[in-house]
Amino acid sequence: MQLHDWWFVVIAVLWTGYFFLEGFDFGVGVLTKTLARDRRERRVLINTIGPVWDGNEVWLLSAGGAMFAAFPDWYATLFSGFYLPLLVILVCLIVRGVAFEYRGKRDDARWQTRWEHAVFWCSLLPAFLWGVAFANIVRGVPIDAHREYAGGLLGLLNPYALLGGVVTLSLFVLHGAVFVGLKTVGEVRLRARRAAYAAGVVAVPAALGFLGWTQAQRGDAGTLITAAVAAVALVAALGCVRAGREGWAFVFSGVVIVASVATLFLALFPDVMPSTLNASWSLTVGNAASSAYTLKVMTWVGVVMVPLVVAYQGWTYWVFRRRIGVRHIPA
Structure with missing residues (x-):
């Protein structure tokens, strides 16, 4: 395995960690308007992710930074x-972080309601x-011979991509509802189970359809295995939700x-951005990578820093592992 292949794997791992961690706090943000019945319950939900949401975003910064350094052509074409849509995501992440901090700064119902709306929408949209x-x-996008994006905004809103959006939204809400059930007590915990099951009812057909579509377009034996694992785990998660086993439901x-x-990522490799205009114009791990020296320096930095980040985040989750409920929130 060459260094550019190795860094493709590292970037895949970083994005996976981001979606795993940020996925449940996006889900919790959506649930603040759909699960909580009053302001104290919304505070309970926000407190479940309060100590960790900003740490979860470190994975996004790491993934974006690794793409920029290891595959600058991929980064440039993607972000141009x-x-x-990436600007909308960025603005939502900024406003969402401000909303978490500013919501409780004034004892005014309208002030708090506005920031609660911001938490909801800035979790749902990303x-x-x-x-x-x-x-x-x-799926691939129009990339010309100069490795530049040659399409428009409407081209990104195709049926396959919109289904992908439904899949991530429903899976994140399911993941978030399971996390709320794992972190709370009382009525909120019971309602979180019902919300998780409801999200799962949407996620199952959407995810199966999307994974099947991906397999038909770009799949191989490897993607078939991972897609099957995802399908089995999704059914197992719903079974654990119905049985009240939040810990196992969160794992699944x-x-x-x-x-x-x-x-x-397996379906994508060895491409990083396939071209729909001409396959020879696609960006690959070979033609989009930085120099060997750059990748070597990045490898040594990653070997030192990644374990430190993982250890610190693990310690944070351990410190804030206890359940909370409405009784812990002052009236």
Whole structure:
């Protein structure tokens, strides 16, 4: 395996970690308006991710930075061609972070309601748009001979990409509802189970259809295995939700996300952005990579820094592992 192949795997792992971790806090953000019945319950949901949501976004920064350094042509073409949806995601992430911090700064119902709306919409939109973006990356986009995006915004809103958005949104809501059930007590916990099952009813046909479509377009034996793992894990997650086993349900919902992202990256390799205009114009791990020296330096930096980040995040989750409920929120 050459260094550019290795860094393709590393980037896939970073994106997988981001979707696994940020996925459930996007889901919790959506549930603040669909699960919580009053302001104290919304505070409970926000508190479940309060200590960890910003740490989860480190994986996005790491994935984006690794793409920029290891595959600059991939990064440039992706961010220029997908400029508007990625800009919407960026603005949502900024506003969402501000909303978490500013919601409780004033004891005013209208002030808090506005920021709660911001949390909801700025969780829902990225959860949907990430699926649209990655589905388009796998499907392929118009890239010309100069490695530049030659399409428009409407071309990104094709049926396959929109289905990908539905899949990520429904899976993240399922993942978030399971996380809420794992982190709370009382009535909120019981309603989280019902919300998880409801999200699963949407996620099952959407995910099976999307994975089957991906397999038909770009699949091989490897993607067939990972897609099958995702399908089995999704059914197992719903079974654990019905049985009230939140811990196992969270494990299986995480496996669904990991296996689904693995399916997309396996379907993509050795391309990083296929061209729908001419296959020879596609960006690959070979023609889009940085120099061997750059990749070598990045490898040594990654070997040192990645374990530190993982260890710190693991410690954070351990410290804030206890369940919370409405009784822990002052009236």
